Amino acid sequence: MAEMRLIDVKKEILSDNQARAAENRELLRRNRVFMVNLMASPGAGKTSLIMRTISELQEAFGIGVIEGDIASAVDAEKVAAAGVPAVQLRTGGFCHLDATMISMALQELELAKLDLVIVENVGNLVCPAEFDLGENKKAMILSIPEGDDKPLKYPLMFSVTDALVINKMDYLGGEADFDMTAFMARIQSLNQTVRTFKVSCKTGEGLESWTHWLRDEIASCRGAVPETIQ
Ligand SMILES: Nc1nc2c(ncn2[C@@H]2O[C@H](COP(=O)(O)OP(=O)(O)OP(=O)(O)O)[C@@H](O)[C@H]2O)c(=O)[nH]1
Ligand SMILES: [Mg+2]
Numbered sequence: 148m149a150e151m152r153l154i155d156v157k158k159e160i161l162s163d164n165q166a167r168a169a170e171n172r173e174l175l176r177r178n179r180v181f182m183v184n185l186m187a188s189p190g191a192g193k194t195s196l197i198m199r200t201i202s203e204l205q206e207a208f209g210i211g212v213i214e215g216d217i218a219s220a221v222d223a224e225k226v227a228a229a230g231v232p233a234v235q236l237r238t239g240g241f242c243h244l245d246a247t248m249i250s251m252a253l254q255e256l257e258l259a260k261l262d263l264v265i266v267e268n269v270g271n272l273v274c275p276a277e278f279d280l281g282e283n284k285k286a287m288i289l290s291i292p293e294g295d296d297k298p299l300k301y302p303l304m305f306s307v308t309d310a311l312v313i314n315k316m317d318y319l320g321g322e323a324d325f326d327m328t329a330f331m332a333r334i335q336s337l338n339q340t341v342r343t344f345k346v347s348c349k350t351g352e353g354l355e356s357w358t359h360w361l362r363d364e365i366a367s368c369r370g371a372v373p374e375t376i377q
Contacts (some may be wrong), residue, residue, distance in 0.1 A: 164278055167246035171253060171281025178258040181368040182266065183361070184244075184280050186304060187288035189270030192314040194222045195348035196288060196357075197265055201229050203358045208262040208365060213252040215244040215269045222267060232256055243274035246281055262365050272297065276304035284364060286310040291318040295330035298337055306337045310344065312357060317347040 175182050187193050201210055212233045214223040223235035234252040236244060249266065256264065266282065268275040287308040289297055292315060298305045305311070311334065319325060334341060342360060346353035 161277065164246045167250055168279040168281040171246055171249055172283075174253060174258070175264070175281065175283070176368075178261070179369045180258050180261050180264055181284075181361075181365045182264040182280070182282045183310075183364075184266045184268060184275075184282035184285045185288070186268040186272075186275040186285065186308070187270065187290070188272050188293060191270070191288040191290040191293065192312075192348050193267045193270070193288060194225060196312060196314065196346070197222075197267060198225065198229065199348050199351070199354055200265065200358060200361065201226070201231050203354065204263065204361065205229070205231065207362075209260045211256040211258075211261045211264045213244075213249065213256075213264060213266045215248070215267060217242070217269060238269060242269055242271045243278055244268050244280060245278045249280045262369065263361065272301040272304050276301075276307050283368060284309040286312060288312045288314050289330075290315040291323045291325050294324075295326045295333070298330070298333035302337055305334060305341075308338065308341055310342045310357075310360065311338075313343060313345045314348055316345050316352055317349050 185193050185196070197212060204210060210231050212223070212226045212231055214226065214233060214235045215238060216222060216235065217238055217240055220235040220237065223233040226233035234255045236248050236252055238244070238248070244266065266280060285308045287304055289311065291313070334343070344353060344357040344360070346357055
């Protein structure tokens, strides 16, 4: 009988990704840049939150944005029009970003001038949750019209995220049939440490607490590298 070899493809891919993510994390640490990986379904409001964040923090901080999209560059064009450097990663069909793609994008940004890099991951509640990009924090958006049952259907993303932005709060009380108490109980059972922010990118409601969290995270990154290893 001939020798049989087994390659566990997923395990290999994730372990390669982990090594590249560690390099990205080190590059960011040396440049004192805070990077947040923003994940959500298509249309949940990722670009809207990024645009709101830019207008709130642009004066105080150097911001760069990495946009992930299967086909277009429309989100990066919006960001660039606001005067913020943007790199569009067009994945050509891949449904998530990985650490190698982020490494390529980071080379296109002048990290020495930046304090904050926001990554808009590909719109998808499944695959992005599995890939470490070397980010400091993971954040996700769940928008009210998507429904309160999403933590039951896509538990991994809700489990791994550090911050959960509940967007489109302006839909509550109207047509939306969303049970906030049941939703929060589902989140609690998956993730006891997640920070939650209830916002509307349309009205601006609740956005100060999100930008406050980012300010704190940026400040702790800035203070993180000892002077001797700059
Ligand atoms: N009513 C309401 N609409 C919103 C809110 N936030 C975003 N939208 C709208 O939702 C739609 C999708 O918003 P985007 O910010 O493009 O969503 P996205 O997650 O970046 O979408 P993809 O990049 O395609 O995955 C747009 O029409 C926004 O104007 C909100 O808080 N309330
Ligand atoms: Mg978008």
